[in-house]
Amino acid sequence: MGEQRQATFSVWRGDHQTGKFVDYKTTVSEGMVVLDAIHQIQAESASDLACRWNCKAGKCGSCSAEINGKPRLMCMTRLDILDMTQPVTVEPMRSFPSIRDLVTDVSWNFRVKKRIKPFKPRKPDAEDGTWRMYQADVERVQEFRKCIECFLCQDVCHVLREHHKHDEFAGPRHFVYQAALEMHPLDVEERLGQVKGENAIGYCNITKCCTKVCPEHIAITDNAIIPLKERVNDEFYDPITKLFRIFRARPKAERKD
Template sequence: MTYTAKFKVWRGDDEGGALQDFAVEVNEGEVVLDIVHRLQATEAPDLAVRWNCKAGKCGSCSAEINGKPRLMCMTRMNTFTEDETIAITPLRTFPVIRDLVTDVSYNYEKARMVPSFAPPADLEPGDYRMQQVDVERSQEFRKCIECFLCNNVCHAVRDHEENKTTFSGPRFLMRIAELDMHPLDTADRREVAVEDHGLGYCNITKCCTEVCPEHIHITDNALIPLKERVADRKYDPIFSVASLFRKNEKREKPGATPGGSTPR
C-alpha cells in the first residue's frame, strides 16, 4: 500500500531555522528514516541527517518525531495515520549544526571524565572470576547504544543549560553505576558521582528510562542504587567519624604537633 504523507522537517543551522513542509511517498513496511532518505533523493538533496546502521544499534539517527525523542530507523510509519502530519526536529538539548544534525560533543566530554575500570593490581589477565549474578547485574547497561536520547530528554540538562558543566546526565551516571557494581573494580566512585558528575541533580523522574530504545531500566537499576550507595556512605556514622579524623590529619602540617607548636 502506497500513500503520500505530510511532513514538517526542521531546516536551518546554529543561527536559526524553521519547519518546512513536504509531501513524501510512503510504502508499506517503511520507517521514518526511509522517508528522510526519499526526501533527500527527491526534494531536498542538501538535507543534513546523521545515520549509520539503520538497525537500531548505532544510535546515530536520533531525532524528535512529533516532539518525542526517538530513533528514526526504529519508528515505523504504520504507527501514524495516513492523514497525520509528522514533524521531525533535531534533538532539542544539543546545539544544532545543520538541519537534523546536532553537536553531541557534550556527551563525549563527559565520557572522558568517567574513571576507567580499575582491577586489582596483582590480578593477571585470565584470572578474572565473577559470579554469574554479578555478570547479569551489569549486563543490562552494556546494551546502551549511546543514542543520547536519555541525556536529551533529561530535564536537568534539557531545561538548564548551566547544568551542563556539572551534570553528566543519565547515560554516564549509568556507566559509573555499572563500574561501581563490578566486583573486581577497586575504585570508589561515589564521591566522583556526586562531585564531578552531579548525581544530586537527578530526581528520578524516569524520563530517561521511558525513551531508551534498548529498554534499559536506567533509573530503577542504575541511578537509584547509585544514590542509595552514596547515601549509605554519607550518613554512615562510622564513616562520618573516620572522615573527621582524615580531615584533621590533612590540616596538620608535616612535623607539627597537635597543639600547633613545632618540635625542637
C-alpha cells in the same frame, strides 16, 4: 497500510542560528520507518538535508531525533505507529546545539565521559592472568552495557533540557556508565566521590523521563541512578558509617558484593 500512499513530513531545516519546519511529501509503504522517509526525501527533493545514521537497525544510536515531539531513533520508529493523517514532525534533539537540520553537536557527551575515571580491574584471579566472574554477578552490568549512546536520555532529562546544567551535571547516560563501572565485579576504583561531586547526581529527582525514552529498555532510574544515589548516601551521609570510618578506613574492594 498495505498500499503506497502520499504522506507529509514536516522536517526542521536550519543551522546553529535559525531554522524552520519545511513540509515534504513522499510516498510511504508498508513497514517503513521514519529514517526511510528522510532518505527518500533526500534522494527526491532535498539532497542536502543533513541527518546522522549508520546501522539502520537500532544498534549504533546515531539517528536520534524528536518525532512528533517524542525523542526516538528514526530507524526504529515505524510509520504505522504514527498518525499519518497529519504531517509527521521531525526535528533534532533540542538539548544539544544545532549543527544543521537534524544533526546536533553531541560532543559535550564525549567530553563528560572522558573525565570519568577509567576502568581499573583488581589483580587477576588466576595465574594465567584471567579472572572468574559468574553470570549472575555480571547480568546487571550487562544491562548497562547495552547502552548505544544515542543520548536520547540526555535529550529528555530536564536538568539538561530545561535547566541547562551541562557544566555541572553528567546526565543519565553517564550515570549508566558510572553504574556499569561501579558495579563491575572487577573494578576497584573509588567512584562515588565523582558521582556525587563532579557528576552531581543529586540534581536528578528521579522523574524517570530517561527510562521512558531508552530504546534499549535499560531501567536507567531504577537500576543505575537509584542504586548510585543509595551508595552515595551510604558513603557520605550515613552517620554510623561516618563514625565507623573514623576508626577504620575500608578499601573499596572489600565492600564489593
